Amino acid sequence: MASSGPQTKKHDNHSDHLVQPTNPNVAAMQEDVLYHFSLSTSTHDFPAMFGDVKFVCVGGSPTRMEAFAKYMAKELGLDHPGAEYPNICRGTDRYAMFKVGPVLSVSHGIGIPSTSIMLHELIKLLYHAHCSDVTVIRIGTSGGIGLKPGSVVITRQAVDASFKPVFEQVVLGKRVVQRTHLDEELAEELMQCALDLLEFPTVLGNTMCTSDFYEGQGRLDGALCSYTEKDKQKYLQAAHSAGICNIEMESSVLAAICGACSIPVAVVCVTLLNRLEGDQVSSPHEVLVEYQQRPQRLVSHFIKKRLAAAQNPLNL
């Protein structure tokens, strides 16, 4: 499914690609307060703190992103006795951020607006730190469509609730529609990593991004529900027919904002349930915890493979 060794080629292609906001005002700012990170260019040395970041992994839950940082520290052999990975955003509880070598692990909360704020401030942070060749990957949870719970979906296209690969935003009171851009080669490379591991079922497929978990995803178990079970099944079956493998709440804004700034981005989510069979997330806690580790294991393998390829670019 993946061509051999795309990681080496890809990495070379992106050499010296500095992260750059599309907003020209940012370069002219004397001070930039990243309010929701509780960081500022006048009080923190961004190049010293973040200059070597190459991988930014993001996910909804702060606890999960802290666990991922600790896991990466072990996987990269950086977990020395006494090593600590404190929350860089400890001045706020809006987001949490951890750094382990070239890996930054950041929480984004639930939904497009929360993720949008994090992305604006993240891209400015990477710019102020003069970062180059950065890859962004979301490691998240989702509801599957027609997949066994615990399956991992690597997103080919992030689509909206009408199954279109677009992200709609309101700017100065007017609707603006952008294409969603996920990196195809990166998705293939991640799929190859899943084939290397063979630890859990993994598919490449489309991901639907919604602005609500209940009515917005056709659930019958919310406080409000304005349709029948038949309507719901018809909608989910139509999504399934459109190649949609899972539903979550952040992929489209990630694809739109990173895409606009030419930052390669991917989405890797585990499915916690099969929505064709139900709405409630009711698997035992320990089962859900193991499911949530799957995207982490996949992305850890990807990062280690990329780092090994960078150290040995000719594959000698």
Next chain:
Amino acid sequence: MASSGPQTKKHDNHSDHLVQPTNPNVAAMQEDVLYHFSLSTSTHDFPAMFGDVKFVCVGGSPTRMEAFAKYMAKELGLDHPGAEYPNICRGTDRYAMFKVGPVLSVSHGIGIPSTSIMLHELIKLLYHAHCSDVTVIRIGTSGGIGLKPGSVVITRQAVDASFKPVFEQVVLGKRVVQRTHLDEELAEELMQCALDLLEFPTVLGNTMCTSDFYEGQGRLDGALCSYTEKDKQKYLQAAHSAGICNIEMESSVLAAICGACSIPVAVVCVTLLNRLEGDQVSSPHEVLVEYQQRPQRLVSHFIKKRLAAAQNPLNL
């Protein structure tokens, strides 16, 4: 601005109003897993845990909502030595919830989607607990328009980015537009509380709810910006002319969902900056902390006044 003693009349009017989801499916569920609260009707005794709740205060930050619970414990004389107010949702980090007597304090994260999930699960929680006569109040932060930073805005109407009092949602792939319903009498009663206190400038006005903090609110300092300073000023001036006093990211979904379930709801937000003068939130930390306590002080006064009126309904 408020008629005298509306709280007594209001409270009588709502007597025995049980909280009721509009979705009939909920009553038929054998078990209801409130996944994002890490609570379930099969493992928790909702009537015993929550049956006496009369006030639900919500806000974005979990730390702020914990501080509010502790503050309310002191204000209600419930802060006995050794009294603890543990996080009821400690099984998850998606939301935090604290209970102090009749007051439930819940975080909702940032933005409409995050708040929507919290509201669906909150309303089902209150229903399963057989709660009656519940009032919901958001105590939040916002950007002001033409107000001195630190001013508190009690929302008259929650409007969208086109200044209309509606909430648009996509259900089964189709756009659905609902009116936003905030409780007018409740807003007047809160304004009377501000006049009782006279501790900080407070206004009754419209609040614009957006799905983004940067481009969605006309900021010039995000990673992306597709308009000029002139366009921005024109938009904010038009908002000002439409009676909009502040901008935040949750009021419309609160007004739509609570309104649909006939739960009286209000929004009380402090303004952290004047958007006509800038975009960055750069006041000193201790100033912002004091600002954020203002809605808490106002709502605490309101709750104490309501409780006193309930104990002495004839105002003897």
